[in-house]
Structures are given as structure tokens and as C-alpha cells.
Amino acid sequence: MPELPEVETIRRQLEREVVGRKVKTVDVTGKRSIRRQTPEEFKAGLEGAKITGVQRKGKYLLLALDNGSVWIIHLRMSGQLRRAAAKDPVAEHTHVVVTFTQGGQLRFLDPRTFGEMFLATPDEITSEIEELSTLGVDPVETPMSWVDFGHLLRSKKMKLKAFLTDQSMIAGIGNIYADEILFDSGLRFDRETDSLTTQEIRRLYRSLVEILYEACKYGGSTLADRQYVDLFGKGGDYQQHHQVYDREKQPCRRCRRNDIVKTKFASRSTFYCEVCQV
DNA sequence: CGATCTACCTGATGGC
DNA sequence: TGCCATCAGGTAGATC
Numbered sequence: 001m002p003e004l005p006e007v008e009t010i011r012r013q014l015e016r017e018v019v020g021r022k023v024k025t026v027d028v029t030g031k032r033s034i035r036r037q038t039p040e041e042f043k044a045g046l047e048g049a050k051i052t053g054v055q056r057k058g059k060y061l062l063l064a065l066d067n068g069s070v071w072i073i074h075l076r077m078s079g080q081l082r083r084a085a086a087k088d089p090v091a092e093h094t095h096v097v098v099t100f101t102q103g104g105q106l107r108f109l110d111p112r113t114f115g116e117m118f119l120a121t122p123d124e125i126t127s128e129i130e131e132l133s134t135l136g137v138d139p140v141e142t143p144m145s146w147v148d149f150g151h152l153l154r155s156k157k158m159k160l161k162a163f164l165t166d167q168s169m170i171a172g173i174g175n176i177y178a179d180e181i182l183f184d185s186g187l188r189f190d191r192e193t194d195s196l197t198t199q200e201i202r203r204l205y206r207s208l209v210e211i212l213y214e215a216c217k218y219g220g221s222t223l224a225d226r227q228y229v230d231l232f233g234k235g236g237d238y239q240q241h242h243q244v245y246d247r248e249k250q251p252c253r254r255c256r257r258n259d260i261v262k263t264k265f266a267s268r269s270t271f272y273c274e275v276c277q278v
Numbered sequence: 279c280g281a282t283c284t285a286c287c288t289g290a291t292g293g294c
Numbered sequence: 295t296g297c298c299a300t301c302a303g304g305t306a307g308a309t310c
Binding site for chain 3: 001002003006059074075076077078112114115130131165167174175176177220221223225227228245268269
């Protein structure tokens with residue numbers, strides 16, 4: 001579910017809500033949320049530690065601890081982090097509850113149980129953990145020039161949407177924002193990376209940065225099923241600004257003539273305008 | 279190497 | 295109303 005803008009919204013809230021807090025207890029009730037280490041190891045490594053900072057790399061959240069470890073969280077499709085008071089009723093699908101010494105809790109909910117969290121050392125992040133060590137540049141955290149983007153784009157021959165959603169190329173873009181970025185840049189999802197003109201490369205990169213930035217500004221996208229909500233259970237507003245995603249058979253907001261088409265690409269839904277995207 | 283599927287899960291939705 | 299198929303923001307691994 002959450003892509004870069006949603007995870008970034010959560011990161012900013014975590015910065016205010018949990019940085020500086022010390023972990024008192026950790027309760028792991030879910031069977032699948034901690035799978036790279038035993039729940040006991042996770043609990044032992046986190047209890048007593050103080051959270052010193054919150055970083056985001058692509059869709060990963062990295063919480064630095066004062067004991068040298070990093071608490072890594074990936075929400076996958078349905079994971080949610082929620083700020084709660086100890087007395088609040090525990091929602092269904094709550095798998096991990098972290099209680100702070102100053103009171104208050106951070107809870108991890110995840111109906112589909114694809115999400116996970118684990119502790120790692122900074123060393124393991126840069127070398128051993130494959131997905132993290134091979135993660136591409138985060139376009140919001142580490143902006144690059146459109147020229148460098150062009151080099152990256154031409155370094156692999158693949159379809160544009162596959163390139164945008166490949167986390168080892170650029171980190172953080174998923175199914176919603178890939179479609180929105182491609183629409184904004186006027187390019188079809190199935191264009192080959194090596195077929196773009198210089199002007200198209202520049203346009204694609206500008207759209208990429210702008211769409212992600214705008215989506216962050218509106219707190220990300222929350223669809224009808226409300227699978228994405230922030231630390232306080234609030235949804236984002238960016239779905240109101242979607243030009244193509246989830247707008248099948250609705251008129252294109254740019255050309256106002258053509259209806260948005262839904263198709264499949266790499267077994268994911270893909271929305272686009274046949275007139276505005278070439 | 280790239281492209282395409284499948285598995286991992288639960289829950290919502292729509293057709294009949 | 296119920297039953298069944300399909301679909302969902304992600305990613306890793308298998309297979310061609």
C-alpha cells in the first residue's frame with residue numbers, strides 16, 4: 001500500500017512522536033511480523049533503547065537507536081503504525097506493541113501480514129541486507145540532476161513503468177505514483193527506457209520529483225479501503241489529485257475527451273490516457 | 279540478463 | 295442473502 005509519500009508522511013510524524021523516547025517494553029503477538037530474527041532477539045534489542053532519529057530510504061523506515069542498532073520497518077501492502085495510549089482498545093491485526101517509558105505506545109497493525117520489522121546494525125544495512133544495500137537513490141531525500149537521471153535511465157533497457165518501480169534504480173515509487181508520474185510526463189508505461197529523447201527525459205524527471213513532492217505535501221493517497229492511514233488514523237488527501245490512478249472510464253482531466261483506460265502491466269493495474277501519453 | 283508469473287495473506291467488492 | 299471469483303498500495307523467488 002504505502003509508497004514514498006505515505007512512508008514520508010509517517011516518517012515526519014515519527015520524528016515528532018517517538019524520537020527521544022525510550023522503549024520500556026515490546027510485545028510481539030503476531031507470528032509473521034518478525035521473521036529475520038526471533039521475537040525474543042528483537043525484544044531484547046529494542047527494550048531499554050532510546051530512539052535517536054528516523055530516516056526513510058524508499059519505502060523503508062529506519063529508526064536509529066542509542067545502542068547502535070537500527071530498527072527497520074517495511075509496511076508492505078497493509079501495514080500501519082499507530083500512536084496509541086496504553087488504555088486504548090487493541091485493534092484487530094495488531095502484531096507488535098512498543099510501550100515507551102514516558103507512557104504511550106507505538107503499535108504495528110497489518111491484516112495481510114506482509115509487513116515486517118527487524119533490528120540490524122548499520123554494517124548489515126550497507127552490506128548484508130540485499131534489498132537495502134542495493135536500494136536505488138531516493139529522489140526526495142537525495143535529489144539528482146536530470147542528466148544523472150538520464151544516465152541511469154539509459155543504463156538498462158526496460159519498459160518505463162518497470163524502471164520507475166524498480167527499487168534498485170529509484171527507491172520509493174510504486175503502482176500509484178508510477179502511473180501518475182507517467183501521465184504527468186505524457187509518456188506511456190510501455191515506452192522503452194532507451195527510446196526517450198533528451199526533452200522527454202527531462203520532462204519525466206521533472207514530473208517524478210514534482211508528483212512525489214506534491215503527494216508528500218497532501219499526506220499521501222488514501223483509497224476507499226483506507227488501508228493507508230497515518231500515525232493518528234488519518235487518511236491522506238492526494239487521491240483527490242490523481243489524474244489517472246483508479247479513474248478508469250472517467251474523462252481525462254487534461255484532454256477532457258478521452259476516458260482513462262485500465263490495463264495490466266506486469267500483472268498490476270495500470271491506468272493511462274491513450275491520447276495524452278505517447 | 280529481462281520479462282512474467284506466483285506466493286505470501288486477509289478483507290472488500292461485485293456478479294450471479 | 296449467500297457463494298464464488300477477483301482484486302488490492304509490495305517484493306522475492308522461480309521459471310522461461
